[in-house]
Amino acid sequence: MPIHEKSLIRKEDLRRQEHLVLEGVDVSGDWSTFIGARVLTDYNERLQDEIAALPGGENIHRCWQCGSCTNACTVNAINPDFNPRYWIYLIRLGMEQELLRDKEIIWQCVSCHKCTYACPRDVVPEGVMKATAQWLELKGHVPTNPSMAFDEEFSAQVFATGRIEEGRLLRRFFRRTGQPLAQPWLVAIVRGLVARLPVGLLARLGLAALVHPRTPRWGRVRRVVHDYVETQNTRRRAALGLGPASKETAP
Amino acid sequence: MSDGAILVVGGGPAGLSAAHALVATGRPVLLVDKAGRLGGAPILSGYAKLVPSGEWARDAIGGMVARVQSHPRIEVLTDTRVTGFRGTPGAFEVTLSDGRTRRAGAAILCTGFTHFDSVNKPEWGFGTYPDVVTTTQVEQMLSSGRGIHCPSDGRAPERVAILLCVGSRDRQIGREWCSKICCTVSANIAMEIREALPQCSVYIYYMDIRTFGLYEDKYYWQSQEEYRVKYIKARIAEVTSDGRRLVLKGEDTLVKRPITIPFDLVVHAIGMDPNVDNREIAATFGVALERHGYLQKAPSYAGSGMTDRAGVFVAGAATGPETIDDSIAQGQAAAIAALAGAQRTAAIA
Numbered sequence: 068m069p070i071h072e073k074s075l076i077r078k079e080d081l082r083r084q085e086h087l088v089l090e091g092v093d094v095s096g097d098w099s100t101f102i103g104a105r106v107l108t109d110y111n112e113r114l115q116d117e118i119a120a121l122p123g124g125e126n127i128h129r130c131w132q133c134g135s136c137t138n139a140c141t142v143n144a145i146n147p148d149f150n151p152r153y154w155i156y157l158i159r160l161g162m163e164q165e166l167l168r169d170k171e172i173i174w175q176c177v178s179c180h181k182c183t184y185a186c187p188r189d190v191v192p193e194g195v196m197k198a199t200a201q202w203l204e205l206k207g208h209v210p211t212n213p214s215m216a217f218d219e220e221f222s223a224q225v226f227a228t229g230r231i232e233e234g235r236l237l238r239r240f241f242r243r244t245g246q247p248l249a250q251p252w253l254v255a256i257v258r259g260l261v262a263r264l265p266v267g268l269l270a271r272l273g274l275a276a277l278v279h280p281r282t283p284r285w286g287r288v289r290r291v292v293h294d295y296v297e298t299q300n301t302r303r304r305a306a307l308g309l310g311p312a313s314k315e316t317a318p
Numbered sequence: 319m320s321d322g323a324i325l326v327v328g329g330g331p332a333g334l335s336a337a338h339a340l341v342a343t344g345r346p347v348l349l350v351d352k353a354g355r356l357g358g359a360p361i362l363s364g365y366a367k368l369v370p371s372g373e374w375a376r377d378a379i380g381g382m383v384a385r386v387q388s389h390p391r392i393e394v395l396t397d398t399r400v401t402g403f404r405g406t407p408g409a410f411e412v413t414l415s416d417g418r419t420r421r422a423g424a425a426i427l428c429t430g431f432t433h434f435d436s437v438n439k440p441e442w443g444f445g446t447y448p449d450v451v452t453t454t455q456v457e458q459m460l461s462s463g464r465g466i467h468c469p470s471d472g473r474a475p476e477r478v479a480i481l482l483c484v485g486s487r488d489r490q491i492g493r494e495w496c497s498k499i500c501c502t503v504s505a506n507i508a509m510e511i512r513e514a515l516p517q518c519s520v521y522i523y524y525m526d527i528r529t530f531g532l533y534e535d536k537y538y539w540q541s542q543e544e545y546r547v548k549y550i551k552a553r554i555a556e557v558t559s560d561g562r563r564l565v566l567k568g569e570d571t572l573v574k575r576p577i578t579i580p581f582d583l584v585v586h587a588i589g590m591d592p593n594v595d596n597r598e599i600a601a602t603f604g605v606a607l608e609r610h611g612y613l614q615k616a617p618s619y620a621g622s623g624m625t626d627r628a629g630v631f632v633a634g635a636a637t638g639p640e641t642i643d644d645s646i647a648q649g650q651a652a653a654i655a656a657l658a659g660a661q662r663t664a665a666i667a
């Protein structure tokens with residue numbers, strides 16, 4: 068049985084019929100949608116509200132499926148499976164299982180905002196992509212992606228000390244993402260620094276790496292920032308029906 | 319002209335119908351239009367066969383113009399605007415752009431709309447490629463007898479795309495309304511093209527089809543069933559050119575596929591913007607604009623076409639996108655309301 072539209076075939080839907088005769092015609096072989104029909108049996112009515120509760124997802128309910136975002140999209144031009152319009156449809160109608168099929172590509176949005184400027188309803192699809200990526204992560208459907216891991220390490224350090232110490236940030240990021248510290252490009256940068264920077268500055272950099280200095284009077288600011296971040300996180304997690312985060316975001 | 323005259327501003331379908339209704343009751347009319355001739359958009363922009371009558375605009379609206387122009391009790395002033403409007407219902411003083419003054423018992427504003435200017439959506443190629451045109455230009459090709467052609471070299475197109483909602487339903491450019499008639503007009507134009515050029519395929523790119531009421535079967539279905547016009551659910555991303563033909567890029571949302579399709583002629587179904595003069599008109603007549611920029615019309619339950627100023631009425635596309643038939647009906651309704659308004663106040667005074 069020839070199936071012309073290969074992209075529509077899903078492995079899990081294939082049915083092998085060793086001997087199937089319908090109305091006297093032998094139709095044995097691999098069957099796709101004809102026998103194992105892909106029936107949608109329910110809508111998850113919470114899905115749209117959950118995405119809308121995350122930053123960037125607020126306007127998702129406005130979408131009227133015109134496709135302007137998808138046809139303006141940088142990533143879609145390279146990978147036709149990257150389709151913001153389609154995912155927004157799935158989310159709005161609560162087709163969670165269909166959405167999860169694409170969980171490995173949703174985060175690939177490069178935040179170029181071409182979609183934002185094309186959208187006639189001001190949905191801000193870029194924001195929806197961001198919210199959806201966060202939703203996938205919070206719900207545990209995908210591991211924290213490297214860029215998110217970097218953001219988390221970065222924020223955690225700012226929250227703790229009011230400063231960024233690049234060496235420490237990189238070390239922690241590489242450790243967390245299981246990458247070796249001795250990246251050739253990094254080694255080259257460090258060599259360059261050592262060769263060119265004045266000795267005094269090098270000494271200060273080295274000292275900072277050891278003692279983690281804080282911004283003066285950071286304590287009070289830290290508490291305020293910490294409280295704010297906690298409130299936001301708890302609110303988001305609650306909107307997704309999740310309890311408080313297991314790991315703390317700040318000391 | 320007697321003090322009892324009623325001022326009608328704008329001589330399109332709405333104003334022509336208001337003027338005619340007024341003189342039919344014996345009221346003299348002062349009809350002022352800024353254009354050099356009467357008829358409004360259908361005449362000034364040279365529309366072809368009208369929806370839904372199928373009559374040529376020059377015959378149908380031309381007939382309305384002739385009826386008004388030849389009437390002894392209608393004073394027609396073209397190339398004229400109203401620059402001042404003072405007084406109270408029953409006794410308004412009207413200042414005209416040439417400095418003359420007139421008296422009027424009431425005023426009906428029938429100042430219509432402004433065609434959306436497609437250069438405001440540069441991604442769709444108007445102004446860049448000569449073969450990207452508007453529905454108004456296609457109407458002119460048909461009404462002038464020149465026929466459907468590509469402006470670049472005059473050839474008959476083999477494939478035409480009509481893009482709906484150009485300048486309507488678009489927050490990016492602050493136009494949050496539906497222009498109401500362009501779906502039906504586009505289906506009508508598509509059938510005219512298929513009729514004139516049977517070898518030419520016509521595709522309509524849509525987000526929704528709004529051929530409301532009785533226009534459903536007469537235009538939408540008929541264009542599909544008898545004229546084989548194809549409807550594609552996609553909003554086009556951009557119109558470019560491969561040097562020879564135009565190329566439409568977009569996503570066919572139903573098959574979830576990018577499309578890059580060559581066309582000879584691309585038609586923008588342009589919307590009906592608020593009249594560019596509306597701020598000035600609102601200031602001159604002391605009436606309010608609604609939030610999109612059209613003249614504000616009060617709810618109709620107490621009387622038709624009332625504004626927030628007693629003695630000043632509105633009708634037609636001045637109040638929002640309207641069809642010709644509705645503009646005509648509103649013109650007549652506003653005429654009745656203006657008569658009642660002018661009389662009532664005159665009696666009190």
Ligand SMILES: Cc1cc2nc3c(=O)[nH]c(=O)nc-3n(C[C@H](O)[C@H](O)[C@H](O)COP(=O)(O)OP(=O)(O)OC[C@H]3O[C@@H](n4cnc5c(N)ncnc54)[C@H](O)[C@@H]3O)c2cc1C
Nearest residue numbers: 328330331332352358359368369430431634635640641642
């Ligand atoms: C491409 C296209 C095709 C269309 N085809 C159809 C169709 O087939 N059937 C249909 O029902 N509808 C059609 N319409 C809609 C139709 O054009 C309107 O319904 C109709 O023109 C509205 O009539 P009106 O009198 O309210 O306004 P208008 O036709 O806009 O007339 C307004 C008049 O007021 C005058 N005026 C404006 N400002 C001033 C001022 N400041 N001072 C003095 N005078 C002023 C103008 O010169 C003009 O004469 C079409 C619209 C478009 C864009």
Ligand code: SF4
Nearest residue numbers: 140176177179180182
């Ligand atoms: S911001 Fe993301 S979704 Fe939007 S166009 Fe760019 S890559 Fe595509």
Ligand code: SF4
Nearest residue numbers: 130133134135136186
């Ligand atoms: S451009 Fe906006 S309205 Fe259109 S499909 Fe994308 S998000 Fe929805």
Ligand code: SF4
Nearest residue numbers: 483486496497500501
């Ligand atoms: S009538 Fe049709 S083409 Fe015109 S704005 Fe409305 S939906 Fe768009």
